[in-house]
Amino acid sequence: MVLLILAKRSNTIVRLWKPPSLWILPCYSRSYSKKLVSYGKRLNEIKLPPKADRSQNILDSTATTQARATKVAKVAQFSDLPVDPQLTSAIENYLLSDLQYAKPSPIQIQMAKETPILLRDKSKHTNAVVLASETGSGKTLAYLIPLIQFLKFTTNSDSDLNISSRKASYRAIILTPVPSLVGQLHDVISGLNIPSLTVAGMSNFVRTNKIKQISRDILCTNPQKFNALMENNPEAFKSVQIVVCDEADTVSFKDAYKTSIQTIRNLSEHLKYMFFCSATIPTSMERHIQQAYPKANRIVSPDLHKLPSRVNFSIIKCSQEFYKNSKIRALIHTIASIKFSNSEHDQVKRILIFANHGSTVSKIVDELKAKGFDTFAVDGSSTTHEEIEHVLESFKNPIGTDVNDAVKIMVSTDILARGIDLKRIKHVILYDVPFSSMELLHRVGRTGRMSIRGNAYLIVDRSDENKPAVKRIRKAAIHHRALI
Numbered sequence: 001m002v003l004l005i006l007a008k009r010s011n012t013i014v015r016l017w018k019p020p021s022l023w024i025l026p027c028y029s030r031s032y033s034k035k036l037v038s039y040g041k042r043l044n045e046i047k048l049p050p051k052a053d054r055s056q057n058i059l060d061s062t063a064t065t066q067a068r069a070t071k072v073a074k075v076a077q078f079s080d081l082p083v084d085p086q087l088t089s090a091i092e093n094y095l096l097s098d099l100q101y102a103k104p105s106p107i108q109i110q111m112a113k114e115t116p117i118l119l120r121d122k123s124k125h126t127n128a129v130v131l132a133s134e135t136g137s138g139k140t141l142a143y144l145i146p147l148i149q150f151l152k153f154t155t156n157s158d159s160d161l162n163i164s165s166r167k168a169s170y171r172a173i174i175l176t177p178v179p180s181l182v183g184q185l186h187d188v189i190s191g192l193n194i195p196s197l198t199v200a201g202m203s204n205f206v207r208t209n210k211i212k213q214i215s216r217d218i219l220c221t222n223p224q225k226f227n228a229l230m231e232n233n234p235e236a237f238k239s240v241q242i243v244v245c246d247e248a249d250t251v252s253f254k255d256a257y258k259t260s261i262q263t264i265r266n267l268s269e270h271l272k273y274m275f276f277c278s279a280t281i282p283t284s285m286e287r288h289i290q291q292a293y294p295k296a297n298r299i300v301s302p303d304l305h306k307l308p309s310r311v312n313f314s315i316i317k318c319s320q321e322f323y324k325n326s327k328i329r330a331l332i333h334t335i336a337s338i339k340f341s342n343s344e345h346d347q348v349k350r351i352l353i354f355a356n357h358g359s360t361v362s363k364i365v366d367e368l369k370a371k372g373f374d375t376f377a378v379d380g381s382s383t384t385h386e387e388i389e390h391v392l393e394s395f396k397n398p399i400g401t402d403v404n405d406a407v408k409i410m411v412s413t414d415i416l417a418r419g420i421d422l423k424r425i426k427h428v429i430l431y432d433v434p435f436s437s438m439e440l441l442h443r444v445g446r447t448g449r450m451s452i453r454g455n456a457y458l459i460v461d462r463s464d465e466n467k468p469a470v471k472r473i474r475k476a477a478i479h480h481r482a483l484i
């Protein structure tokens with residue numbers, strides 16, 4: 001249905017009309033009359049998944065056939081979980097203090113219920129746990145729940161593991177694929193504000209020397225630095241009790257990292273837990289887990305590999321007359337629709353755009369800047385880690401921007417697609433069809449995180465339209481089916 005509202009100013013229309021998932025097309029001159037036609041067509045592209053399909057468990061057809069995917073009964077608050085009261089209080093009073101009622105997410109509930117069983121295990125063998133659930137479902141806290149409790153309860157009991165030593169030694173290692181995630185993770189753990197817990201976030205070599213001398217409970221790092229540290233100082237890893245591979249499908253299954261993880265397994269007599277945490281489980285990862293950790297415990301969400309249910313997914317066809325098969329035209333028009341929509345009341349609207357290549361990122365940035373949009377870019381190839389952090393910070397905190405109809409745009413390659421939590425991003429635009437379903441899930445997953453609703457738009461030109469991948473994505477979005 002297309003509703004035509006007439007008002008003196010286009011802004012009045014969009015402000016009056018609240019539903020965030022609808023497209024608002026302001027037509028304030030005759031030259032815009034053509035847009036109404038394409039707008040009507042485009043509305044047909046926006047389809048919400050039917051509710052009946054949401055309970056379907058489609059893991060059977062995927063690589064994760066062994067997954068234990070269960071629906072979880074809701075729990076009203078963290079203190080109702082079998083979790084150490086100091087930790088629940090840290091979660092509620094520090095980490096999630098900006099929420100009026102912090103409810104644990106399903107994956108956190110499952111992990112919390114599994115924790116006492118894991119902690120009770122006194123055998124010498126290493127427990128492997130695969131933790132897999134959709135993007136933005138709170139996996140970080142889910143694996144921190146057993147990790148912190150284990151560290152807390154073993155702190156002073158084992159003199160070998162005393163962390164007061166000046167010589168570097170670590171008890172838990174958390175590996176994430178990119179440096180920006182190391183910083184994010186460090187902030188989450190420090191944000192818990194647990195006095196006895198020491199954490200080091202090492203994402204660049206400058207910090208290496210400092211970190212070499214001081215022992216820590218937790219070391220967060222990325223695989224390249226981890227390998228360098230291992231080579232320089234293998235002694236420091238002798239006391240490792242827990243290894244977490246966050247974004248496990250990228251971190252743990254590349255050959256270089258497999259070797260390092262194997263080295264830790266050989267080095268540390270105390271290695272008790274290995275967590276593999278991911279929003280996607282590719283066949284190669286599944287195969288590796290089956291071989292290396294045949295008894296792995298699997299905690300898997302029934303919604304794994306589906307587009308997040310909180311994301312309104314649309315496909316925008318450039319073949320429509322108005323766009324003249326130009327992706328840039330379709331992109332600018334989409335941004336204009338977001339700009340005049342009422343999706344974020346009294347807030348700057350932040351839009352994340354993904355492209356497949358650095359050269360496309362540069363082209364998009366030039367076009368958007370020429371149109372006067374406030375645009376940032378991170379493409380990984382030419383930018384240092386510090387520069388990326390700086391750009392992300394400016395994008396997250398849009399200080400000094402006039403809020404009325406203001407948009408801030410970040411254009412990136414896959415470097416921002418995994419794990420990055422840009423807090424309350426509501427719009428993700430995929431300028432290119434991603435190379436794989438995994439990439440699509442991670443890119444789209446930057447919005448619709450936790451309970452926040454979001455919109456994702458995939459721009460396809462004539463050459464993309466008939467690609468099997470696009471047809472598959474369309475079906476998965478309509479029927480809320482798993483993509484992999």
Ligand SMILES: Nc1ncnc2c1ncn2[C@@H]1O[C@H](COP(=O)(O)OP(=O)(O)OP(=O)(O)O)[C@@H](O)[C@H]1O
Nearest residue numbers: 103104105135136137138139140141279419421450
């Ligand atoms: N119980 C909760 N209630 C509300 N917000 C939460 C809760 N747990 C975590 N969050 C917030 O939800 C967001 C997403 O969490 P997190 O980054 O852990 O998701 P994820 O599953 O690891 O996502 P990805 O797969 O993209 O890495 C974060 O901003 C986090 O602070």
